[in-house]
Amino acid sequence: MDRNFLLALTLSFLVLALWSFYTAPKPKPAGEAPAVAGETAPAAPEAPLGGPPPPLQPAPAVPTQTQPIADEKLLQLESDLVRAAFTTRGGALLHWELSHYDDAYLPGRPRVELTTFDPERNVGLFTPLESLGQGDLRFAPFELEHGDAQSVIFRRDQQGVRVRKLYRIEPGSYVLQLRIELENRSDRTLQPTFRLGWPTRGRETHDWAELSLAALVEGSLEQVRLGKGGVPAGGMFGGGSAEPTEFPGEVAWAAADTRYFLAALIPELPREAATRLTPGGNGLPASVEIAQRAVNLPPGQSTAREYRVYLGPKEAEHLESAGADLDQAVQKGWFPALTNFFTAVLVATHRVVPNYGVAIILITIVVRLLMFPIMQRQMRSMKRMGAMAPRMKEIQEQFKDDKERQSQEMMKLYRESGFNPLTGCLPMFLQLPVFIGLYYALQGAIALRQEPFFGWMHDLSAPEALFVVPGLDLPVRLLPILMGGSMVLQSRLTPTTMDPVQARMMNTMMPLMFTFMFYQFASGLVLYWLVSNLLGIAQQLLVNRNPEQ
Numbered sequence: 001m002d003r004n005f006l007l008a009l010t011l012s013f014l015v016l017a018l019w020s021f022y023t024a025p026k027p028k029p030a031g032e033a034p035a036v037a038g039e040t041a042p043a044a045p046e047a048p049l050g051g052p053p054p055p056l057q058p059a060p061a062v063p064t065q066t067q068p069i070a071d072e073k074l075l076q077l078e079s080d081l082v083r084a085a086f087t088t089r090g091g092a093l094l095h096w097e098l099s100h101y102d103d104a105y106l107p108g109r110p111r112v113e114l115t116t117f118d119p120e121r122n123v124g125l126f127t128p129l130e131s132l133g134q135g136d137l138r139f140a141p142f143e144l145e146h147g148d149a150q151s152v153i154f155r156r157d158q159q160g161v162r163v164r165k166l167y168r169i170e171p172g173s174y175v176l177q178l179r180i181e182l183e184n185r186s187d188r189t190l191q192p193t194f195r196l197g198w199p200t201r202g203r204e205t206h207d208w209a210e211l212s213l214a215a216l217v218e219g220s221l222e223q224v225r226l227g228k229g230g231v232p233a234g235g236m237f238g239g240g241s242a243e244p245t246e247f248p249g250e251v252a253w254a255a256a257d258t259r260y261f262l263a264a265l266i267p268e269l270p271r272e273a274a275t276r277l278t279p280g281g282n283g284l285p286a287s288v289e290i291a292q293r294a295v296n297l298p299p300g301q302s303t304a305r306e307y308r309v310y311l312g313p314k315e316a317e318h319l320e321s322a323g324a325d326l327d328q329a330v331q332k333g334w335f336p337a338l339t340n341f342f343t344a345v346l347v348a349t350h351r352v353v354p355n356y357g358v359a360i361i362l363i364t365i366v367v368r369l370l371m372f373p374i375m376q377r378q379m380r381s382m383k384r385m386g387a388m389a390p391r392m393k394e395i396q397e398q399f400k401d402d403k404e405r406q407s408q409e410m411m412k413l414y415r416e417s418g419f420n421p422l423t424g425c426l427p428m429f430l431q432l433p434v435f436i437g438l439y440y441a442l443q444g445a446i447a448l449r450q451e452p453f454f455g456w457m458h459d460l461s462a463p464e465a466l467f468v469v470p471g472l473d474l475p476v477r478l479l480p481i482l483m484g485g486s487m488v489l490q491s492r493l494t495p496t497t498m499d500p501v502q503a504r505m506m507n508t509m510m511p512l513m514f515t516f517m518f519y520q521f522a523s524g525l526v527l528y529w530l531v532s533n534l535l536g537i538a539q540q541l542l543v544n545r546n547p548e549q
Contacts, residue, residue: 075147079169082311083111084176091142091154091165092123093176096311098261104450104459105205112207114256114263114311117199117285124198125309127180131193131294132161138197160186174312175322183302190297194305196265199285200256202226206462207449208258213277213288214329215254217247221328223257224277226286244278251275252324253310254288260446260461265290266308266324314446316343331444338437343445350447356460357453360442360524364531367434372539374431379543382495442525453527460524477519479526484515486533493540 074094077084085095094115101112115124126138134140142154142165151168162183169176184190202211212225224245254275255264265288267273272292280286295303310322319326332339342363349359368375391413399406442448448461457464457479465475491507518526 071141073144075144075152077147077150077152077167077169079150079171081172081174082169084169086147086152086154086167087123088142088144088154090123090126090137090139091156091163092127092138093125093167094119094123096124096176096263098174098312101313103205103207105207112261114261116201116203116208116256118201122199122285125178126197126199127163127165128195128197129163129182129192131191132159132163132182133190134158134161137163160184161190173321174310174318176309176311178307178309179304180307181302181304182297184297184299187299189299191294192297192303193291193294195289195291196307197287197289198256198263198265198309199287200263201280201285206459207260210259211286212257213245213255213279213286214257215247215275215277215288216252216325216328217275218249219252219325222247222277224279226279244276246274246276248274251290253326254290255310255329256286256288257329259444260314260449262310262312262314262319262326262329263288264310264322264324264326264329266310266322266326267292268306268308270324314444316340331440333436333440335433335437338433339440342437342441343447346441346445347447355453356448356451356524357457357527360460360528361531363438364528365535367438368532368535368539371431371434375536375539376543379494379540438528439525442528443522448522448524451524453523457523460527461522463520463526464523477523477526479523479530480515480518480521483518483526483530483533484511486530486537487511487514490533490537490540493537493544495544 071088073088075086077086081099083095083097083099084093086092087094096114098112098114102109103112117124123138129137137156140156142156142163144152145155145164146153150171151166153167154165156163162181162185164179164181164183166179166181167176178196180194180196182190182192200211200213202208210225212223214221214223216222222245250270251267251273252270253264253266254277255262257263267290269292274291276287276289276291278287278289290307292305297303308322308324310319310326312318314330316327316330319330345363346356346359349362350356353359353362392410395406395409395413399409445461449459451460452458453460456466463475464477464479466478468475488507488511491510518529
């Protein structure tokens with residue numbers, strides 16, 4: 001790995017940062033004033049089939065339950081993958097626990113629970129249904145009509161309107177089916193708008209360090225990244241808006257998204273769906289809502305909407321079986337095919353070598369062997385350029401006042417020596433897709449979650465810490481420090497045509513910058529980079545010691 005490659009990687013990270021900044025979801029236009037919290041919003045007119053859904057109403061305020069309802073009943077459902085608890089309070093979901101995932105960062109290693117909100121003040125899969133004219137029903141009492149091991153039905157009858165919420169866990173899946181039925185037994189025509197919501201809160205543990213609200217709108221992934229307290233992080237530059245973000249277009253799903261887990265609402269008819277992503281703050285949780293356009297419901301008629309809710313890990317098998325392009329919630333970078341390939345290779349290698357740290361080392365060796373001819377050509381080119389450096393410096397000094405003549409003499413020197421400067425650049429660009437694919441595979445693979453390497457490295461998906469400096473709460477991470485040292489050694493071994501002062505500055509600044517940048521990266525990714533550097537050093541020594549090159 002030479003200096004040009006490091007510069008290219010730095011530029012790549014800058015491009016990623018700028019891309020994150022400029023593609024941040026746009027806030028709702030100021031002209032779309034929300035309704036006042038607590039008031040009943042007017043029902044939206046029925047849109048023609050296939051037409052745009054109405055704006056989400058009422059106001060984006062997220063109320064919480066302040067008083068317990070009388071005779072609240074709970075019902076537990078369980079499958080081979082999940083354990084869930086439902087409540088008659090709002091006919092909603094209260095707990096969703098993943099049976100095969102625990103959290104090593106919490107006392108007692110409890111099972112991972114995706115219902116991160118306060119169950120005494122909030123409920124999951126709430127349905128306000130304000131357009132029925134009965135107020136906000138998200139916490140209204142329902143009756144338990146039916147319940148068994150994998151399904152439950154809640155019913156509410158009031159003012160001649162029957163509301164039923166039917167839940168069913170799909171066997172062998174993390175998908176929960178939800179059907180909302182409305183029956184008009186009154187003497188007036190209703191125009192109900194179906195709205196389904198999911199509250200969420202961040203946690204201090206590693207799994208929730210990258211919480212965001214996300215939606216797949218017209219095939220594009222839109223995100224509102226949340227920082228501490230639920231305030232939008234605003235990409236890598238901060239300053240995100242705390243206002244709700246609405247997307248009235250075709251919505252395939254909307255979700256609370258973390259690095260390894262997903263809570264996604266999937267509407268039955270995406271073309272009729274709109275979504276609102278509401279950041280939390282001021283004691284309120286963040287929330288994701290899906291709304292579908294109003295329908296006419298005359299007396300004696302009934303209507304229904306169906307949803308599928310994915311509440312599980314970002315495992316390719318389960319995401320693909322759930323459909324709705326949920327796999328787009330997994331970050332794969334600019335080369336998703338390479339990311340998928342390296343993720344599959346990582347899992348396959350682990351089946352043979354049951355230690356993911358060793359698997360990363362083996363994959364790194366194989367990648368370096370496959371890249372050996374390209375790297376060899378690049379290193380030879382750099383060595384030849386280093387040998388030409390004195391002559392190049394003479395030409396620059398001799399024709400410093402005549403840039404055109406200087407360029408001509410440089411080209412003449414290249415022709416006489418048979419050197420092509422492009423031979424040093426092409427290998428650099430060929431390596432970038434491989435690095436980016438490996439970066440996303442190692443940074444986001446759920447297979448690495450809480451997987452130990454050895455010694456103090458207990459989790460390859462998190463930054464390692466050899467020890468913490470007392471009083472400063474500063475973790476000392478050995479892998480990034482070793483990686484920075486390997487970069488210093490590699491840069492000193494790489495021939496260069498730079499001015500010695502500039503070279504020394506570059507040899508110091510680049511390793512420091514990358515050490516700082518990698519200090520918070522997953523230890524599995526830093527391990528790959530360190531091993532790759534060590535192999536690059538060995539190859540550079542081989543090139544430098546060969547007098548024929």
